[in-house]
Amino acid sequence: MLGLLYVRRGEEAATVNPLDATHRQQPASRTAEACATCGSRVAGLCHRLDAAVLDDFAADSQRFHIPAKSNVFREGDPATRAYSLVEGVVKLSRLLADGKQQVVGFRFAGDVLGYGAGKTYPFDAELLTEGHLCRIERSRLDALMRLYPQLERRLLQLCLTELSNTQDQLVTVGRRSAESRVASFLLGLVEAHRLRGPLPEDLPMPMTRSDIGDFLGLTLETVSRSFAAFKRQKLIAEPGQHKLRILNADALHRLTDGEPADV
Numbered sequence: 684m685l686g687l688l689y690v691r692r693g694e695e696a697a698t699v700n701p702l703d704a705t706h707r708q709q710p711a712s713r714t715a716e717a718c719a720t721c722g723s724r725v726a727g728l729c730h731r732l733d734a735a736v737l738d739d740f741a742a743d744s745q746r747f748h749i750p751a752k753s754n755v756f757r758e759g760d761p762a763t764r765a766y767s768l769v770e771g772v773v774k775l776s777r778l779l780a781d782g783k784q785q786v787v788g789f790r791f792a793g794d795v796l797g798y799g800a801g802k803t804y805p806f807d808a809e810l811l812t813e814g815h816l817c818r819i820e821r822s823r824l825d826a827l828m829r830l831y832p833q834l835e836r837r838l839l840q841l842c843l844t845e846l847s848n849t850q851d852q853l854v855t856v857g858r859r860s861a862e863s864r865v866a867s868f869l870l871g872l873v874e875a876h877r878l879r880g881p882l883p884e885d886l887p888m889p890m891t892r893s894d895i896g897d898f899l900g901l902t903l904e905t906v907s908r909s910f911a912a913f914k915r916q917k918l919i920a921e922p923g924q925h926k927l928r929i930l931n932a933d934a935l936h937r938l939t940d941g942e943p944a945d946v
Contacts, residue, residue: 736831743827744819755808755816756797762804764818766796771814772889776897777806786898789890791875795841798824811889856900864899865909866938869919873929888927916944
């Protein structure tokens with residue numbers, strides 16, 4: 684999840700995610716096949732869960748597709764369902780009193796959306812790409828956690844990891860320089876993809892400069908200058924629209940540590 688700032692070299696950020704599922708009444712073999720291809724099995728809530736738990740998830744959840752720029756849910760909607768992002772990238776954001784957008788984070792394949800303590804969703808969840816998701820009623824997910832303690836323990840682990848990542852992000856936004864923040868974001872993007880399989884040479888980056896700035900507490904102009912500086916220094920390249928290629932990860936790591944990139 685790219686609430687997801689890269690924090691420390693070598694530290695793996697677990698991603699929050701739930702359940703993949705096929706439709707009700709599907710044979711167990713088809714359920715296992717569908718769940719095996721979901722990002723949740725790699726790094727999310729379903730990671731290392733046994734067949735019985737997965738089958739119950741499959742029986743109580745529905746898989747669906749929505750196009751890019753669609754909202755999974757809106758801030759203030761009743762939080763009656765939880766979602767697993769099977770495929771795609773989601774932006775989480777809140778509208779502030781002055782009309783500005785605050786991006787809370789980005790979510791990737793396997794991440795959980797919409798599971799929290801409140802009765803309403805605290806932010807908008809907007810797909811930046813087309814997406815496939817699974818949804819389950821909150822009451823049923825709570826019942827499954829009571830039935831399967833391993834599921835409850837896994838969710839607690841993911842929540843604690845996200846809390847830790849959020850605390851680290853506050854330090855990053857509050858104490859790091861602009862270029863250090865952007866370098867941290869780019870390394871976090873690399874980590875998000877690495878957790879989900881082999882890294883492609885060119886990483887998808889569907890978020891805009893404005894989205895990145897709203898996430899890092901920077902202006903659009905500052906983010907653009909940082910990207911331009913990184914390209915001049917041959918730390919990154921952008922081989923196509925919404926594509927990122929990391930050319931010098933070590934230099935980006937040094938920037939996140941407050942050191943010059945060319946040491």
